Amino acid sequence: MPDPPPTQIGPEKAPDDFVDLPVPPGYEILAELGRGGMGVVYRARDLASDRTVALKLVRSGPLAGPQERARFRLEADAAARLSHPGIVSVHDIGAHQGSPFLVMELIDGGSLHQLTGGDPQPARSAARLIQALALAIQHAHDLQIIHRDLKPANVLLARLTELSPSRGPNDEHDSALDQFHPKIADFGLAKRLDAEETALTQDGAVLGTASYMAPEQAAGRVQEVGPAADLYSLGAILYELLCGRPPFRGDSWNRTVEQVLNEEPLPPSRWKGDVPRDLESICLKCLEKDPLGRYASAGELAADLERFLDGREIAAVPLDEQERLRRLAARDGVRLVAEIGRGPGSTVYRALQGPLQQMVAVKVFAAEERREAGEGEPDREAWESRFRQSAEAWSVLSHPQVVLPQRSGWWDRRRYVVLDHAPNGSLMSLVSAARRPVRQVVEILLQLTEIVGYLHRQGVVHGNLKASNVLLAAGEIPRITDFHPMGGMAGRGETACGEASEGEEGSEAAAIYSAGALAPERLGDPARPLGLGADVYGLGVVLYELVAGRPPFVGGTVSETMARVREELPGPPSAFGREVPVELDRICLRCLLKVPARRFARVYELQTRLERLACEL
Incomplete structure (x- = not known):
């Protein structure tokens, strides 16, 4: 665990074990500033120069063994090689009675973490601070040193006597950030690119702070951790300055690492609507999963921030929502090929899945708003609970003309369901094409009544029957898909008609179409279970569509x-x-x-009437 930087200012009672620590000669301890598992940082006086400094000593005990002491020496060596106004200066390094020590300049403004307290900061002030940090990190990289643990607690703030000359006339004048100059501290996890790897970094141990850790570092891929890892951390700090929270923060360390590895960050403007689009693009470029997708250097990041501050065109290209979705799906082994249906609450894609590149249909629902860790996710919990219940009911089904979901899950804040793909489209193609002879229409309905009758005998109600939810296999054999528990699990603000199926075009037209196919009882209490009559109504809807070429009800709007x-x-x-x-x-x-x-009390009654009619045709 990295040691805390010298962040606290002000007198504090020395710890009880202070007398056991070997204090280097020539220094007088004034107060403790902070401590970690292996180190303690003190406010001290350098008696020779009569200046106040920060003195970092190694504690004794099991948490300060050989590896920790070696890491301390690595920090001292790295820090001593650096000389930059954006990096905490080292005045002296050495060892006393076998224990190493480090003497640094004392920073009087505390840490960035202490100053912001999790509150969003003005965009331009945040950009200036990250620009300064990027220039400092570029200096370290030029000397072949990677920090590997950049975070707000390791950014110390030195008070300025006057405001930065880079402030423009339209800049914010009340930001606390503008009263300080940032300095990077704590190179305890630094990696030297010009030195041979040691056991400290060869064992694949995940070192660092999860919310600010690059994916390659979080995955323990030590050989891949290069300068780009620091750029990711700078992006995470910028994200927190803009949003008041880091890009990923789970309810545990492991959950946070899982998010870092597998999820895409929500654009900062989703948290705070006034974040400038260009600054958002810069931030998200730093947070790319692939190190090659980030800036080529910290200097390039600083230059792009300079362009943003000057109002010039930036180099970072914004990532659109479609590309974000494709990346999320690809990370889950699904390649989205083309959109084949759209509604106001969901979109259906043709996709390739798994190593065999199986063709599937993927229904992706509209993104949910992200919630803070610990607040709970009732929409997600409700979805997963209802899907589990539905899966239990579907587990008894075994019918060649019933299409069940292969799997479901979440891509970031989007719910998705993977289904069999129907290359021949749906019954919608028959509705819009030349009208079929009445006998063929009746034969299609008889097949559907047989399928629905099977479902009802198994205790399952489809609840969402319409022409677009009847897929066509070879020979125009109908197959029923998109049961109500999948399509009807509405999120916040989603109506019962907010569903998309294969072949539906245009969100407004799809919504009107879906609304016209709803059974009246579906417009009441959404928690009320649907009865068998809902499927009788749905079969009537499909029959009406095939005969009339339109749903039974169509209006100018959904309402x-x-x-x-x-x-x-x-x-x-x-x-x-x-x-x-x-x-x-x-x-x-x-x-x-x-x-x-x-209505017909049972599907069997409807089936009997249709069979009689077929005999007369």
């Missing part, structure tokens, strides 16, 4: 369409210019009655 579903009776499908038997009109309209008890 208008939903009002018609609640209040109006549909006209007969034959009213849309199609000559059909009167019996087919009657069957369809009975399925679409508002009160479930007045």
